[in-house]
C-alpha cells in the first residue's frame with residue numbers, strides 16, 4: 719500500500735469502531751473486550767482515519783519449560799501475542815504484518831527473547847490454516863509442546879527475536 723496504517727495504543731478499548739470491527743468477526747467476540755490494561759495492551763491500526771485492525775499481547779511470558787524448542791530461553795521474558803484481527807475488507811494489504819512487526823519491535827525493545835502466538839480455540843480449520851500461513855510468512859514456526867506438561871492450546875508458534 720502507498721501509505722501504511724497508523725499503529726498506536728488507544729487509551730481505551732471501549733471505542734465504538736472497535737466494537738463494530740469485532741461484530742463482523744465472531745458472535746460473542748465483543749464480550750472479551752475489557753478496558754485497556756497494562757496486562758494485555760491493545761494496538762490498533764488506522765487507515766485513512768478508520769480502524770482496520772487490532773492486536774493484543776503482553777511481554778511477560780515465562781513458561782518456556784512447556785516448549786521443547788525454546789527451553790534454552792528459561793529465565794528470560796518473552797512476548798505473548800494473544801489476539802490479532804484485520805477487517806475482512808482490508809486483508810492481504812499488509813496490515814496484519816504491520817501489526818505483528820510493530821509488536822515484535824516492542825518485544826525486542828522490551829528485551830524479550832522471543833514472541834509466542836497462540837490460537838483462538840474457536841477458530842475453524844480454515845482460519846487456523848490461514849493463520850499458520852500468515853505467521854510462517856513472518857518468520858514464526860510451529861513449536862513442539864511437552865506432552866508431560868499441561869498446556870491448553872493445541873498448537874503454538876514462536877519466533878526468536880534474534881532473527882532480526
Ligand SMILES: CC(C)(COP(=O)(O)OP(=O)(O)OC[C@H]1O[C@@H](n2cnc3c(N)ncnc32)[C@H](O)[C@@H]1OP(=O)(O)O)[C@@H](O)C(=O)NCCC(=O)NCCS
Pocket residue numbers: 799800801802803804805808809810811812813814815816835836837838845848849851852853855
Ligand atoms: C490472519 C490475519 C490477521 C492476516 O492479516 P492480513 O492483514 O490479511 O495479512 P497481510 O496482508 O499482512 O499478509 C501478509 C502475508 O501473510 C500471508 N497470508 C495472509 N493471509 C493469508 C491467507 N488467507 N492465506 C495464505 N497466506 C496468507 C501471505 O503471505 C501474505 O502476503 P501476500 O499477501 O503478499 O501474499 C487476518 O486474515 C485475520 O484477521 N484473520 C482472522 C483472525 C485471525 O485468524 N487472527 C489471528 C489470531 S492470532
